[in-house]
Amino acid sequence: xxxxxxxxxxxxxxxxxxxxxxxxxxxxxxxxxxxxxxxxxxxxxxxxxxxxxxxxxxxxxxxxxxxxxxxxxxxxxxxxxxxxxxxxxxxxxxxxxxxxxxxxxxxxxx
Amino acid sequence: xxxxxxxxxxxxxxxxxxxxxxxxxxxxxxxxxxxxxxxxxxxxxxxxxxxxxxxxxxxxxxxxxxxxxxxxxxxxxxxxxxxxxxxxxxxxxxxxxxxxxxxxxxxxxxxxxxx
Numbered sequence: 001x002x003x004x005x006x007x008x009x010x011x012x013x014x015x016x017x018x019x020x021x022x023x024x025x026x027x028x029x030x031x032x033x034x035x036x037x038x039x040x041x042x043x044x045x046x047x048x049x050x051x052x053x054x055x056x057x058x059x060x061x062x063x064x065x066x067x068x069x070x071x072x073x074x075x076x077x078x079x080x081x082x083x084x085x086x087x088x089x090x091x092x093x094x095x096x097x098x099x100x101x102x103x104x105x106x107x108x109x110x
Numbered sequence: 111x112x113x114x115x116x117x118x119x120x121x122x123x124x125x126x127x128x129x130x131x132x133x134x135x136x137x138x139x140x141x142x143x144x145x146x147x148x149x150x151x152x153x154x155x156x157x158x159x160x161x162x163x164x165x166x167x168x169x170x171x172x173x174x175x176x177x178x179x180x181x182x183x184x185x186x187x188x189x190x191x192x193x194x195x196x197x198x199x200x201x202x203x204x205x206x207x208x209x210x211x212x213x214x215x216x217x218x219x220x221x222x223x224x225x
Contacts, residue, residue: 001172036212038155045218046147046155051211089155098171101147104154 002026004092006102011110012080020105021072022090028071029092035073036091036099037066039084046089050075077107085109112136114206114216121222127194130219132206139187140164143209146180146191148202149218156202160209161189196223 003025012018022035029035037050048057050066053073063079073090090102117131132144146158159170161180168180179192193200203218 038212040155045205045215046207047215048212055211057211057213087154091155091157098169099157101155101157 001098002092002094002100004090004100004102006088006090006105008103009106009108011108012077012084014080014082014109016080017076017078018080018107019069020075020077020088020090020107021069022074022092022102023072024092026094029068029073031068033073033092033094035066035068037064037073037075038089038091040087040089040104049088080109082109112208112214114208114214116204116206116216116219119220119222121224122196124197124223124225126196126223127192128196128221129190129192130204130221132189132191132216134187134189134208137208139182139184144189145207145209145212146178147205147207149205150199150202153202158204159191161191163189193221196221198223 005023031053035053038046039049040046049060049064054066065076067074087104089104091099093099113135115133120128122128140163143160143162145160148156161168163182177194181190201223203220205218206216208214
């Protein structure tokens with residue numbers, strides 16, 4: 001099974017910009033991996049922010065955006081808010097429709 | 111209102127089985143497959159399986175093949191996931207999520223495996 005890697009932790013200042021990345025042990029991440037990004041607050045179920053690399057749900061704040069960057073999937077937060085402090089997980093799909101989650105990034109807004 | 115409501119917490123002994131439910135409401139049950147995802151205490155998310163209630167087909171993560179059985183009851187719009195041969199490492203919160211870009215998640219079911 002492929003291994004999906006994320007930064008264990010990142011810190012951003014309020015109002016600042018931060019990029020979280022999601023890499024694959026199999027090589028470059030492409031749109032064919034249909035990258036997803038999830039936000040999870042402590043004690044809550046995950047919430048999907050981004051799907052299919054760049055697409056947003058209706059509830060996804062405009063300050064979040066998805067992309068491909070340097071062979072990885074990326075989630076960029078522009079204008080961080082205190083309420084954005086959370087864990088963020090990516091999910092990549094592989095052949096046979098067996099997706100794999102990354103280990104998660106703990107984002108601190110400080 | 112589209113929602114997924116999961117069954118209550120379970121405590122099981124090692125070697126036992128557990129059957130969790132995920133009841134769908136607010137949409138046509140057979141129109142969307144269902145993901146199952148789990149999260150061990152203090153750990154990340156782990157994708158387990160996806161179940162198609164209309165075709166009754168399932169795709170599992172390799173580590174769960176042979177231990178997970180998915181079924182459904184169309185009369186109650188409920189998907190069931192049974193996990194057998196439980197061990198302490200199966201202690202986790204189990205979530206179901208609709209396969210519409212994973213737009214709706216259940217509230218999660220805590221399963222504790224302990225002797």
